[in-house]
Amino acid sequence: MGNAMAGVIDSIWEILCKACNWVLSKIEWCLNYISEKTNNLVNRAKRFYDNLTESLKESIAKAKRAIDEKLENAADLVRSIKKKSIISSCSDVEAAKKLVVQIKNLVVSMLKLILDLNKSESGKSFLTLMDEVSLKTGKKKLGVGEFKEDMMDTCGVMSRVGYLVRGFLPLIIVVTEKPDKILCVIVEVCKLFFKEPNRNKSIKEMKNMESTSFKLLESDEERKAAASIYIALLSFASNFGF
Known part of the structure; x- marks a missing residue:
């Protein structure tokens, strides 16, 4: 590495x-x-x-x-x-x-x-x-x-x-077991973060995010990790209604 x-x-x-x-x-x-x-x-x-x-x-x-x-x-x-x-x-x-x-x-x-x-x-x-x-x-x-x-x-x-937390374990798996894939995850997150005009996601939209917004990623762990990072960005940017 x-x-x-x-x-x-x-x-x-x-x-x-x-x-x-x-x-x-x-x-x-x-x-x-x-x-x-x-x-x-x-x-x-x-x-x-x-x-x-x-x-x-x-x-x-x-x-x-x-x-x-x-x-x-x-x-x-x-x-x-x-x-x-x-x-x-x-x-x-x-x-x-x-x-x-x-x-x-x-x-x-x-x-x-x-x-x-x-x-x-x-x-x-x-x-x-x-x-x-x-x-x-x-x-x-x-x-x-x-x-x-x-x-x-x-x-x-x-x-x-909860939708933020559910991606923590997959994120650890990707980082420790598939480090070569983490850049792909980050790229997909950044693409959505800067492209998506409506960042105030509903619960239903978050539920479908892994299968829609991050469908290009290869594994379930990568998609869940991407969704978690994306939600974290929204939360920490104070654009998520917390």
Whole structure:
């Protein structure tokens, strides 16, 4: 491997390191945001507790404890990952692969947590209980509608982060196992980045990006890596609506 190619590989590794830290910061933001919004909703509901049954109040408390437990478990995992050396070099490829898989799983768990606000394995979901409260207090007073909109927006943010993260492992594979292909990946990304006038991609467009925008690349790993780099460029350029 020549010096020029080695420099390119090192630069990509550095970007991947920054991207991992950036994703962890978005996960922390998501955890804090869900905690803040659910706390606010429960506190509003408590203003009307005199009009609620004991059973309903107990169900709300139980649902909130379940949410808080999931948030804390996710926060513990983020803290555990941040204590490690976040892919600072390609000296330990297997450790890097395990790390990005952990980060990917964290993003998936964030999406699941948001979706689970509207369902429950046992009993009524948090949002179902809040809807019951709103029937007794008035939806505008409680703000359930605004809460649902906030969670939809948050789900959209984490979905976009998910499409960035899904390319991390393929990118490591291309960089470490197919270094001769990385320039082809970069060329295709740059061609799209400077050609595409609408950079505010929808979730559907991102889903189809690998098979449409990067169809000239030979392997699935190369296409996923290209999509991840492209989304990272959009995100870091503040053109992606984060």
